[in-house]
Amino acid sequence: MKRKTDVAAEAQEGGLSFHPLQQFEVHPLFGDGPIHWYTVTNATVWLLLAAVAVVIFFVVGSAGRKLIPSRMQSVGELGYDFVHNMVVDVTGQDGAKYFPMVMTLFLTIVFSNLLGLLPGSFSPTSHIAVTAIMGVGVFLFVTLLGFWKHGFHFLGLFWMKDAPLILRPIIAVIELISYFVRPVSHSIRLAGNIMAGHAVMKVFAAFAPMILISGIGVLVTPVSVLAITAIYALEVLVAFIQAYVFTILTCVYLKDALHPGH
Amino acid sequence: MATTTTTTEAATEVAHEAAKAGMPQLDPTHFVNQIFWLVVTLLVIFFVLKLVALPRIGGTLATRRGTIINDLAAAEELKQKAVAAEKAYNDALVSARTEAGKIVTAAKAEIQADLNKAITKADAQIAAKATESAGRIDEIRAGAQAAITEVAKDTAKELVAALGGTADARSITAAVTARLKG
Numbered sequence: 001m002k003r004k005t006d007v008a009a010e011a012q013e014g015g016l017s018f019h020p021l022q023q024f025e026v027h028p029l030f031g032d033g034p035i036h037w038y039t040v041t042n043a044t045v046w047l048l049l050a051a052v053a054v055v056i057f058f059v060v061g062s063a064g065r066k067l068i069p070s071r072m073q074s075v076g077e078l079g080y081d082f083v084h085n086m087v088v089d090v091t092g093q094d095g096a097k098y099f100p101m102v103m104t105l106f107l108t109i110v111f112s113n114l115l116g117l118l119p120g121s122f123s124p125t126s127h128i129a130v131t132a133i134m135g136v137g138v139f140l141f142v143t144l145l146g147f148w149k150h151g152f153h154f155l156g157l158f159w160m161k162d163a164p165l166i167l168r169p170i171i172a173v174i175e176l177i178s179y180f181v182r183p184v185s186h187s188i189r190l191a192g193n194i195m196a197g198h199a200v201m202k203v204f205a206a207f208a209p210m211i212l213i214s215g216i217g218v219l220v221t222p223v224s225v226l227a228i229t230a231i232y233a234l235e236v237l238v239a240f241i242q243a244y245v246f247t248i249l250t251c252v253y254l255k256d257a258l259h260p261g262h
Numbered sequence: 263m264a265t266t267t268t269t270t271e272a273a274t275e276v277a278h279e280a281a282k283a284g285m286p287q288l289d290p291t292h293f294v295n296q297i298f299w300l301v302v303t304l305l306v307i308f309f310v311l312k313l314v315a316l317p318r319i320g321g322t323l324a325t326r327r328g329t330i331i332n333d334l335a336a337a338e339e340l341k342q343k344a345v346a347a348e349k350a351y352n353d354a355l356v357s358a359r360t361e362a363g364k365i366v367t368a369a370k371a372e373i374q375a376d377l378n379k380a381i382t383k384a385d386a387q388i389a390a391k392a393t394e395s396a397g398r399i400d401e402i403r404a405g406a407q408a409a410i411t412e413v414a415k416d417t418a419k420e421l422v423a424a425l426g427g428t429a430d431a432r433s434i435t436a437a438v439t440a441r442l443k444g
Contacts, residue, residue, distance in 0.1 A: 048306075054315075059318075
């Protein structure tokens with residue numbers, strides 16, 4: 001971050017405007033007042049648009065219930081099968097009842113990520129406040145579920161029965177630490193990926209008008225435009241992969257809660 | 263009270279300014295707002311999925327799976343029927359061939375019998391005709407013998423007369439008969 005700010009400061013002297021983080025600012029949609037808990041902000045709009053996208057693809061699209069699906073219906077069914085198979089493959093058949101929850105997380109993240117790639121939009125998933133709530137929510141849900149299902153036996157998750165007896169307490173401590181790091185890595189991975197990609201694109205975007213300023217722009221501008229294109233393609237992939245990673249980790253944690261004995 | 267509020271506001275302001283300089287993500291002033299709207303969005307999506315979308319899509323997928331299984335079963339049944347029909351056709355063909363073979367054999371035997379009968383009849387007729395013809399030939403031969411004897415007697419009488427002798431009928435007949443016998 002430090003480096004980027006320095007670069008920004010340097011470049012501003014040359015006439016280019018570097019504000020790679022400006023796109024992540026949250027501001028009220030109407031007026032310019034303070035942000036209360038209920039204020040509708042740009043972040044709110046793009047989150048709710050994700051919900052609208054879910055409605056369009058999964059409610060409107062599936063309304064036909066056709067035996068031979070239309071394209072929209074196909075998208076909904078592919079998403080359904082994709083997440084359903086993931087849940088059942090990872091957690092087993094008894095995890096299938098958590099499918100709506102997992103599906104909610106997957107669709108919220110994937111649509112937020114993809115909508116955030118529209119030029120001028122806002123990525124709710126680039127904010128740690130959003131991903132942390134989801135990560136911590138999954139963590140709390142899974143932990144409570146584990147204790148509710150198995151009681152004290154849930155702690156068996158940390159007690160490796162295959163390991164030599166002397167190593168078991170050490171492994172237990174490591175396992176315990178890694179367990180509590182889960183929500184942190186779970187949420188920072190998503191927010192970090194989305195934020196980094198968008199920031200990099202913005203940096204290249206700032207270099208793009210170089211041709212208007214100095215002669216070296218003849219070289220810099222085409223490279224910047226190509227780089228933006230390449231990174232945009234990568235970000236489309238990342239948008240999907242990060243949603244997938246978040247979802248499959250949720251499934252893995254669910255599996256630990258449902259079958260702590262491995 | 264007023265001072266506390268001011269202090270809190272001042273602290274928030276400082277944090278806000280700090281975030282302005284760095285990452286907007288770390289500005290705590292809008293955390294509550296973001297969390298509130300995230301929870302709202304998650305609940306909306308969850309209930310839309312749980313109550314409408316997922317049962318509907320799941321139902322459609324189940325129906326499709328059922329239809330495919332039924333169609334495959336129906337196809338298998340039709341295939342069995344086709345195989346049975348082909349077998350019946352082949353059986354019918356074989357039995358028809360056998361039947362035709364039998365008919366041909368029977369017809370051949372019948373024709374042979376008719377033929378034999380006709381040949382026998384024809385043989386009998388030929389034999390009858392031959393016998394009759396033989397009778398006729400004998401008759402003709404006998405007639406010719408008599409005629410020869412008569413001619414010979416007459417010729418002999420005339421010869422004797424021409425040579426100047428006289429011959430009675432009885433000695434001539436005896437001589438001719440003797441001659442003919444010899």
